[in-house]
Amino acid sequence: MTDKTAGGDVRLAGISKHYGSFTAVHPLDLTIPQGSFFALLGASGCGKTTTLRMIAGLEEPSTGTVSLGDSEVTHLPPYKRPVNTVFQSYALFPHLNIYENVAFGLRRRGIKSVKKQVDDMLELVELGQFAQRKPHQLSGGQQQRVAVARALINHPQVLLLDEPLGALDLKLRRQMQLELKRIQTEVGITFVHVTHDQEEAMTMADTVAVMNGGRVEQLGAPAELYENPKTTFVANFLGTSNLIEAEVLEAGGSDVTVSSAGATLRLPAARCSTTPKAGGKLLVGVRPEKMSLVHADEEDTVAAGRNKVRGTIAASSFIGVSTQYVIDSPVCPELEVYVQNIERDARLAPGAEVVLHWNPEHTFGLDAAQDIDAGIETVEEGA
C-alpha cells in the first residue's frame, strides 16, 4: 500500500500569493514531515486554502518554491504532481459511478487493470456495495469517503484535505475524524488538512499550524499550542482563554510577579512569550478549566501559593459534565470558569461572591502590545 510514500517532506520556502494588491499568503516557510498528519487551522480568508492549493498546483505561488522530497514542483501542473486532493464538498464526477470515480486517477495514468485496486480501496472505505451507484445517490458521509478513496488510490506522496468534513453534521463529523485518522495511520501517507474547526485540528493532527491574516501565527503539537499559546490570537482561537491585563512587579527570576486590580499573581517566566520587565505590561492567561471556584466565605480553604482573584458570578450554565460560570471580576469583566460537576455547591449561583484560584504553573504570559480580543469573533463565525 505504501510503495510510493518514500517521497520525503513537503517544503514550502518563502511562498506567497498576491491577487492584485491583496496578499492572501505572506511569504511562508513550512516543512511538513513525511508521514505526519498536519493541520492548517484558521478562520475563513486566513490563507490556509490558498496555501493548500499552491501545494496541489491549482494555484501558482507569486514567490517562493514548493518541494516534495528532493524535487521542486513549484511550476509543475497539478496533473504532474504526486499529490492528490480531497475537495471541499468532494467534487465527485456526477456523470460517473462510484467505481469510475475511484478509478479515474489510475485510468488517466494509463493503468489497465484497475479492478483489484478499486475494489480494495472501496473496501478500505467500506463502500464495496455502492460501486455502481452515482454520487448523488450517496449520503454526505459516503460521498466524503468516496472522495478520500478517489484520492488515496493513487498513492500520492501527500494527501491534501480541504475542509473535508465541513458539510457533515456534528455526529458524522466526529465519526469521520476518527475514520480519517485511522486511514492515515494505516496508509502512512502525509496528510495536510485544512480546517477552521480547532477541535477537529486538535483531535486529528500531529502538528497544527495556526494561520491568521496570511501568516502562520504558531506551529506545534496540539497540546503545546493549547498550553503555551504565543499570541492572543492562538490563545483565543484554540479553546477559550482568560486574558488579564497586568502590570509587572518583579521579573528576572524563575517566576514573574504581576499585579492587576489589587490582586497579585505569579507565573513561570518560562511560560512568557515575551521578556517581562518590571514596571511593564503583561497579558496573563489561564484556561477556564484550570481554575477552581469557591464561595467567598471559604476563602481560607484555598491553599497558600495559589493565584487568587475575587469576583461575582454573573452567569452560570449547566452542561452536564461541567458547569460554566462567567465571573465578573475587577481584574477582567468576563472570566470564564469550567467546574466539573463532582460536588455542586448550591451557593454558587449568579450574584454570589466567589474566589477563583489556580496553580501559578498553569498561567502563561503574552505580550501586552497585542489586541486582547484577537481570534474571538472568528471562532464564533466558524462554529
Add this chain to the structure above:
Amino acid sequence: MRWLRRNLVVIFGLGTLAYMILPNVVVTVFSFNNPAGRFNYAWQEFSLDAWKDPCGVADLCGSLSLSLQIAVWATIGATVLGTAIAFALVRYRFRARGAVNSLIFLPMAMPEIVMAASLLALFLNMGIQLGFWTILIAHVMFCLSFVVAAVKARVLSMDPRLEEAARDLYAGPVQTFARVTLPIAAPGIAAGALLSFALSFDDFIITNFNSGNTVTFPMFVWGSAQRGTPVQINVIGTAMFVIAVLVVLVGQTVGNRRKNAQPK
C-alpha cells in the same frame, strides 16, 4: 360543487392537454382521409392510400430530403459554434465580452421577417447565389443563439472544482475537457442541438426569402396549399410527430433506468 373544487386542477390540466393535442389529432385523422377534391379539409372516408405512397406527390419527398439535410447540417454547425461561444463567454474574460453576450441573443429578439429581409439584402449585395448554402448560413445564424443559451446555462451551473479535481487526478487539459467538462455539459449541448434541428426543419419565413429556386418542405406545403393540399402532407406531419414522441419516450426510459440502476 365540492367535487368540482377538488378536481379543478385535474380538469384544467386535461383541458390544457386537449388544447395542445387536438391539432395533432386532426392532422393524424386527416392523414387517413380520402378527400373528394384537391383540398383535404373535409372528412370523406377512411383510406390508407396516402400512407402506402407518401412520395406520391411530385417534389414532396425531394423537398423533405432537402429540409432534413439542411436541418442536420445547420444543427451540426450551430451546435459546434454555439458550444464554443458558450464556453468562451463563461470561462474567459475578454474585451467586448459583454457586447458579445448581448449580441448573441439578437436573432432571438429580432422579428424574423425583418431578419429575413435584411439577410436577403446582404446576400444580394454580396452577389451570392441564393439556394442551399444561403439557407444553411441563415439557419446556422438563428439557431446559434439557442445553442449558446442552452449550453451557457449548463456551463454556468457546473462546479469549477470538478475540472480542478480532474486535473488533480492526472488528467491533462485535453483529457479534462473530454472526460469531465464535455460529458457534464452534454445535456445542455443536446438540448441546443434538438432545438436547432426543430427550428431549422420547420423554418419558413427566413428560408422563403433566401432560398432562390430551392424548395424546402415548409415551402412545399405553403406552395401546395395554394393549389390543393395532398393527404401526403398529413402523412409526413404525423410521421414526424410519432418519431418525436418516440424519441422523447426512449430518452425518458433510458434516463429512468439509469436513475433506478441501483444494485441491491
